Each structure stands twice: as C-alpha cells, then as structure tokens.
Amino acid sequence: MLKGEQKSEDKEEEKSEDRSEGKEDLEGKEDKEAKKDRTKGRGLGPTEIQKILPHRYPFLLVDRVLEVQEGKRAIGVKNVSANEPYFQGHFPGCPVMPAVLVVEAMAQVGAVALLSKTQSKTQSEGPERPLAVFTGIDRMRFRRPVQPGDTLVIEVTIESMKRNVGRAAAVARVKDEVAAEGTIWFSLVEQVDTWLG
Incomplete structure (x- = not known):
C-alpha cells in the first residue's frame, strides 16, 4: 500500500x-x-398509566395515552371490547357502555394530565402519592352511544387550578363523532382518608 x-x-x-x-x-x-417533555410524539402504555393512576382492572378505563402535556392536557384511548363486564347487563341484546363510565374514562384521562406532572416530580407510587378525586360534572351531554368495537378517543384540557380544586373540559369521540362532552371538576388530595374526613 x-x-x-x-x-x-x-x-x-x-x-x-x-x-x-x-x-x-x-x-x-x-x-x-x-x-x-412527553408531548414529543411519545405516549404512555398501560404500565406507565398504572404508575400514575391508582385504578386497576376492571375499573381502569384508559388503555393508552397518545399525548400528554403535563398539568395541561391529555389525549387517551379506551378500546371498547365486547368482553367488558358491564355489557352483560347493559343491555342484553343491545350493549351500550354506561354513560357514567364514559365520564369516568374522561376523568381518568384528566387525572393523567394532572398527575403526570406530580408523578414526575415525586416519583412515588405508593399510597402517599396525591390523588385526583372526581368532585363534579357540569353541562355533560351524551351525543351517541358507545358500543363494543368502538375506540373512544378522549381529550381533556385542564382549564383552571386554584389551590387543590380544578376544572377541565372533556370531549370523548368515536370516529370523529362526539360521543360525550362537558366539564369535569376534581380535587387533588394527599390521601383518600384525608378527603373523607
């Protein structure tokens, strides 16, 4: 060479x-x-959601989170399966997801938006971590039924937060059709027993 x-x-x-x-x-x-910043095209899977929310099957109503802006906004997804336990009685022959569970799914997505900020600061996963407790609903409207096979896409935007009380706008859609929309209220508490008094 x-x-x-x-x-x-x-x-x-x-x-x-x-x-x-x-x-x-x-x-x-x-x-x-x-x-x-979790908003850079990164969502949350079931394991990450369970690190933020205390809910578990059969009451965890968020399968994945597509987008999170910590403390501000979240978009979550619930895949509605024919195997959901509530379809056995609501209603036989014409299964419809109970409206109250659609609202609960909205609240859980809102809690992800709110608590992901707290979770990233504290990194705690035990009973000492704060909880977002559902305290009210305003002007909730149900526009279409949610049935087995539907994919419920839920967007929740935190509108205000004063001390430990907050308000959020929530919209749930199926195939770009609004299934439900309204305002949800919540309170941030350290532990459930302190909230109960």
Whole structure:
C-alpha cells in the first residue's frame, strides 16, 4: 500500500468516527428531550398509566395515552371490547357502555394530565402519592352511544387550578363523532382518608 492511499484511508476512518460520535450525541440529546417533555410524539402504555393512576382492572378505563402535556392536557384511548363486564347487563341484546363510565374514562384521562406532572416530580407510587378525586360534572351531554368495537378517543384540557380544586373540559369521540362532552371538576388530595374526613 502506498503512503498516499494510507493517509486517505485514515482520513475516511476519522470522518466516519466523527459522524458516528455526532449521531450518538444527537441520539442522547433526543432521549433526554423525550424524557423531559412527553408531548414529543411519545405516549404512555398501560404500565406507565398504572404508575400514575391508582385504578386497576376492571375499573381502569384508559388503555393508552397518545399525548400528554403535563398539568395541561391529555389525549387517551379506551378500546371498547365486547368482553367488558358491564355489557352483560347493559343491555342484553343491545350493549351500550354506561354513560357514567364514559365520564369516568374522561376523568381518568384528566387525572393523567394532572398527575403526570406530580408523578414526575415525586416519583412515588405508593399510597402517599396525591390523588385526583372526581368532585363534579357540569353541562355533560351524551351525543351517541358507545358500543363494543368502538375506540373512544378522549381529550381533556385542564382549564383552571386554584389551590387543590380544578376544572377541565372533556370531549370523548368515536370516529370523529362526539360521543360525550362537558366539564369535569376534581380535587387533588394527599390521601383518600384525608378527603373523607
């Protein structure tokens, strides 16, 4: 091999190493950004949702979260299966998801928006973590039934938060049709027993 060819190969290897180091730096930066802000195209799966919400089957009504803006907004999904226990009696021959459970699903998505901020600060998962307790509903309207096979897409926006009491606008859709919409109220409590008095 000639000296000129060796120098040329050495330069190519250096350029290749520089490119790969730059790529690793960029990937590391992207990972940090994704962890810092969950709104960058990253959703939450069942395991992550269960780290935020205390609910479990059969009362966990959020299958995944498509988008979270911590403390502000969340978009969640509930895949409505024919195997849901409530369809056995509501109603035989014409199964419809109970409207109160649609509202509960909205509240759970709102709790993800609210508590994801708290969760990322405290990292606690035990009974000492704060809870978002459902305290009221205003102007809730049900526009279409939710049935087995439907995918319920729920968007909740936190409108106000004063001390430990908040209000959120909630909309649940099936195939771009509004199934339910209204305002939900909640209170942030340290533990359920303190809320009960």
